[in-house]
């Protein structure tokens with residue numbers, strides 16, 4: 001069976017790519033997994049050639065271990081942005097996984113589809129059985145479960161003084177994403193209050209998961225089902241602005257416009273235009289820094305295609321000089337979705353590289369605007385360092 005799609009394809013992150021590597025090595029300089037491990041077999045270039053070899057001469061390679069090796073990827077999308085050929089390893093791997101569904105994809109499917117039931121249970125379990133009780137990879141997984149605990153949040157230290165009234169009663173649909181819908185519900189409550197404070201009429205239609213990580217896991221059928229449910233919910237709400245506060249969700253939602261989802265006339269453009277970042281709407285907001293503010297706060301910019309959506313600009317205005325932003329081309333939190341199940345130790349290692357780069361000290365905080373990055377940093381920061389979504393530090 002060939003694993004190598006030879007025709008041009010539409011990448012999940014947008015755009016069309018043709019599968020041919022020119023060995024330029026540009027992807028090596030940005031891949032966080034390669035940067036953290038120095039293992040060339042984990043680089044995007046190696047994964048591409050491995051998948052091609054499997055497709056051309058499956059008999060020459062032991063397929064199962066090769067597919068596992070090729071699957072060690074964070075789905076951060078940095079390689080696609082660096083590659084002159086637009087080669088997108090997460091998309092290639094999603095296709096390979098779709099042909100070889102394994103237990104990890106099966107677990108991930110149920111983990112996402114039954115998030116409302118499983119995530120609160122997992123958070124309770126992690127309270128009863130804290131991560132330090134477990135060795136190695138199991139401890140890493142328990143740490144991630146503890147990060148889903150809705151009580152594990154930062155104490156607010158940015159008080160909203162005023163918000164620009166830009167809504168004039170306009171209805172907006174809030175897309176909470178799985179983490180705010182099932183674990184950190186305070187994020188959603190704050191987003192609703194902020195939008196109401198700006199004069200919008202925020203509603204939460206019956207949205208499903210954005211489907212982003214499902215596609216990377218090779219669960220394209222499940223991904224399409226969730227995408228269709230989200231488009232139907234948006235349509236039923238009257239096709240309003242779609243406000244999200246997670247970079248991965250925004251990336252996932254943005255990719256719908258290029259997919260076959262039974263769109264009606266003009267809807268694809270309307271969907272693309274509707275995508276709105278919460279922080280982008282908050283331009284002009286005024287904040288007061290409270291006495292409990294940390295000495296320094298690192299802003300971590302999420303990898304995913306939609307970037308920070310205005311988070312950094314807003315936080316810089318709000319927090320002033322205590323906000324630190326450092327760029328690094330291979331910087332990634334290391335969350336990696338499916339990698340949490342397959343190789344949590346690699347995920348931890350990438351997080352460790354990012355934390356070393358940021359050089360955080362006890363008393364500092366890391367804030368970000370992505371659910372996955374938030375969970376990953378909550379699970380991996382050193383003792384005394386806080387981590388959370390930027391909504392946690394805002395008092396609203």
Ligand code: SF4
Pocket residue numbers: 030031032033034042043044047072073074075076077078079080089090
């Ligand atoms: S998606 Fe990220 S981790 Fe995966 S191969 Fe590309 S750069 Fe490396």
Ligand code: SF4
Pocket residue numbers: 020021022023024025026027028044045048082083084085086087
């Ligand atoms: S950047 Fe693209 S073309 Fe260059 S080595 Fe990496 S995969 Fe090949």
